[in-house]
Amino acid sequence: MKINHISSDLKEKSKYELIEIIKKLEFENQEIKNAKKYGLVWERENAKEEFEEKSKNSYPVLQKVPEKEIVINSKKPNHLLIEGDNYHVLTIMQYTHFESIDVIYIDPPYNTGNGNFKYNDKWVELEDTYRHSKWLNFMEKRLKLAYNLLKDDGVIFISIDDNEVAQLKLLCDQIFGEKCFVGIMPWKKRTIKTDVPYNVSQDYEYIVVYAKPLFRAGRPIERKYYETDDFPGKPWRISDLTKQATADERPNSYFTIVDPKNGTEYPANKNSVWRITRETFPDYLQRNKIVFPGDYDFSKIKTPKMRIFKWEDEKKHGKDPTTATTTFLPQEKVGMYQDGTREMINLFGTKIFSYPKPIALIKHLIDMSNKKNAVVLDFFAGSGTTAHATMELNKSNGGNRQCILITNNEVDKETEKRLKEKGIVKGSEEFEKHGVCYAVTFPRLKKAIHGYITPDGKKVKGLGENLRYYKTKFVAKNYSDDDTMINITNSCSDILCIKENIFTAQIIHDCYRIYEDNNKVLAIQLSYLGEGLAPIRNYLASKDDNVKKVVYCFSFGNEVQVEDIDFFSGIPNVVVKPIPKQIVDIYREVSKKWSI
Numbered sequence: 001m002k003i004n005h006i007s008s009d010l011k012e013k014s015k016y017e018l019i020e021i022i023k024k025l026e027f028e029n030q031e032i033k034n035a036k037k038y039g040l041v042w043e044r045e046n047a048k049e050e051f052e053e054k055s056k057n058s059y060p061v062l063q064k065v066p067e068k069e070i071v072i073n074s075k076k077p078n079h080l081l082i083e084g085d086n087y088h089v090l091t092i093m094q095y096t097h098f099e100s101i102d103v104i105y106i107d108p109p110y111n112t113g114n115g116n117f118k119y120n121d122k123w124v125e126l127e128d129t130y131r132h133s134k135w136l137n138f139m140e141k142r143l144k145l146a147y148n149l150l151k152d153d154g155v156i157f158i159s160i161d162d163n164e165v166a167q168l169k170l171l172c173d174q175i176f177g178e179k180c181f182v183g184i185m186p187w188k189k190r191t192i193k194t195d196v197p198y199n200v201s202q203d204y205e206y207i208v209v210y211a212k213p214l215f216r217a218g219r220p221i222e223r224k225y226y227e228t229d230d231f232p233g234k235p236w237r238i239s240d241l242t243k244q245a246t247a248d249e250r251p252n253s254y255f256t257i258v259d260p261k262n263g264t265e266y267p268a269n270k271n272s273v274w275r276i277t278r279e280t281f282p283d284y285l286q287r288n289k290i291v292f293p294g295d296y297d298f299s300k301i302k303t304p305k306m307r308i309f310k311w312e313d314e315k316k317h318g319k320d321p322t323t324a325t326t327t328f329l330p331q332e333k334v335g336m337y338q339d340g341t342r343e344m345i346n347l348f349g350t351k352i353f354s355y356p357k358p359i360a361l362i363k364h365l366i367d368m369s370n371k372k373n374a375v376v377l378d379f380f381a382g383s384g385t386t387a388h389a390t391m392e393l394n395k396s397n398g399g400n401r402q403c404i405l406i407t408n409n410e411v412d413k414e415t416e417k418r419l420k421e422k423g424i425v426k427g428s429e430e431f432e433k434h435g436v437c438y439a440v441t442f443p444r445l446k447k448a449i450h451g452y453i454t455p456d457g458k459k460v461k462g463l464g465e466n467l468r469y470y471k472t473k474f475v476a477k478n479y480s481d482d483d484t485m486i487n488i489t490n491s492c493s494d495i496l497c498i499k500e501n502i503f504t505a506q507i508i509h510d511c512y513r514i515y516e517d518n519n520k521v522l523a524i525q526l527s528y529l530g531e532g533l534a535p536i537r538n539y540l541a542s543k544d545d546n547v548k549k550v551v552y553c554f555s556f557g558n559e560v561q562v563e564d565i566d567f568f569s570g571i572p573n574v575v576v577k578p579i580p581k582q583i584v585d586i587y588r589e590v591s592k593k594w595s596i
């Protein structure tokens with residue numbers, strides 16, 4: 001309703017009609033006041049996803065695929081490849097990895113209208129007027145869940161191109177908060193192309209970076225310290241004694257330093273004077289902070305230098321000092337798409353996957369977090385570059401980073417059309433064999449782990465780490481809450497293995513399960529009747545004191561029953577936790593938000 005529409009004929013209105021009009025205006029006024037004033041607005045109604053309907057009456061769980069497990073060395077990291085819709089897996093991860101991920105890298109569909117973004121099982125075309133809204137809906141749900149998984153010093157890198165970069169930036173500001181914006185890193189993806197719209201070749205993609213408040217990027221500073229007899233137990237290094245200031249600017253620092261041992265004079269340079277002053281020099285000298293030429297046989301210095309002790313560096317910069325990094329991505333270091341494609345050809349002999357990122361690019365990003373034991377997550381895994389990069393980084397600069405990859409088993413648009421023409425239907429075994437996880441991600445990681453031979457005969461050594469493969473599965477919700485809890489408990493063992501990072505089954509029994517890896521035991525009691533506790537106790541009691549033991553006991557509530565805890569008293573190093581109420585509560589919490 002617009003005021004100028006009303007005002008002309010207000011005189012003819014009755015008192016009651018006028019009251020109605022005022023009420024309406026008040027309501028509209030309130031609506032305008034409540035409306036979002038700044039930021040991103042998009043249509044939500046027309047863009048519900050199919051999985052929301054599908055998952056209405058069930059809860060997602062994970063199930064191990066034993067025939068696709070690759071175990072090379074139990075001391076090396078266990079990487080996870082999880083096949084399924086990332087929304088379901090991110091939901092499960094609210095339980096397994098809440099605030100425990102160090103680095104997230106994602107490369108979501110760019111929504112170019114070119115057969116790369118599927119929504120509700122349909123490719124989103126360029127002409128679709130809800131194109132951006134669908135994409136935003138899709139991304140919002142997933143990014144909100146992903147945010148919860150980041151540690152308080154975690155970081156997320158999101159690859160995107162010109163189509164959605166503006167929308168993505170505003171969406172992330174909304175989800176993560178503007179304060180968490182770290183920067184946008186332009187990545188040169190190719191050399192110039194001709195025959196392009198407006199005659200302008202879009203040669204860059206962007207990596208949008210957000211982080212939790214305690215994140216600090218950086219490269220380790222590697223400093224050379226000397227250990228000398230005159231300063232036992234006090235390593236030191238040499239640092240410059242001059243500064244970028246002229247004699248006119250700093251007259252007190254423009255003076256001649258004299259070596260008291262032999263009288264040698266070192267006049268100041270009038271364009272870069274000493275860092276210390278005439279007055280402070282004696283104090284520095286007395287504190288052994290000045291190193292003169294000839295003081296040590298190994299030093300080749302020609303002018304006096306500053307001595308900095310290691311303890312001084314540690315006091316100022318901490319034990320692991322780092323230098324700042326930059327949003328600049330040097331092409332010779334991180335490569336372009338052609339390098340990613342070459343890597344795929346080396347692995348498979350053919351192109352097999354369109355636009356894989358170069359391994360070097362992802363290594364560079366993961367390394368920015370400067371954590372050797374980082375847990376890395378990619379929930380749009382595609383060909384699996386992130387896991388390949390994680391393993392290569394572990395090899396090249398040491399560390400035990402673990403990578404969690406999530407991907408659906410999407411069949412690309414062209415192949416889908418071809419299979420349809422042949423009468424091969426979606427869901428059939430033959431169709432699924434052409435999906436990305438089946439045909440690309442898993443075989444790629446298998447080759448990377450075991451080693452492979454390139455088309456020109458070069459032997460590439462395997463990276464020798466481990467891979468655990470899981471698929472999503474659904475557990476029906478039951479009318480009775482208790483039955484739902486029992487169903488979830490019977491299907492959550494693999495989720496608990498992932499949560500505890502313990503995978504090797506020792507005993508699989510109807511009432512209980514035991515897993516053990518590297519001095520850590522995971523025991524799961526499945527029976528709501530209390531069966532299984534005695535054999536678990538016996539198993540744990542046979543283990544050394546230093547073995548870490550975690551027991552999950554069935555409980556209808558949020559606490560483990562007191563008698564169950566008492567049952568394990570006297571066993572060293574044991575923690576007893578309840579299942580499955582917490583899992584069910586998390587699912588309920590997330591599913592409330594499914595209807596945005």
Ligand SMILES: C[S@@+](CC[C@H](N)C(=O)[O-])C[C@H]1O[C@@H](n2cnc3c(N)ncnc32)[C@H](O)[C@@H]1O
Nearest residue numbers: 085086107356357380382383384385407408410
């Ligand atoms: C742009 S590709 C990622 C490429 C990857 N960075 C690489 O280097 O190979 C995006 C991938 O996300 C997958 N994907 C799309 N929607 C998904 C969803 N809802 N859940 C899981 N994976 C999805 C697609 O199958 C596609 O392979």
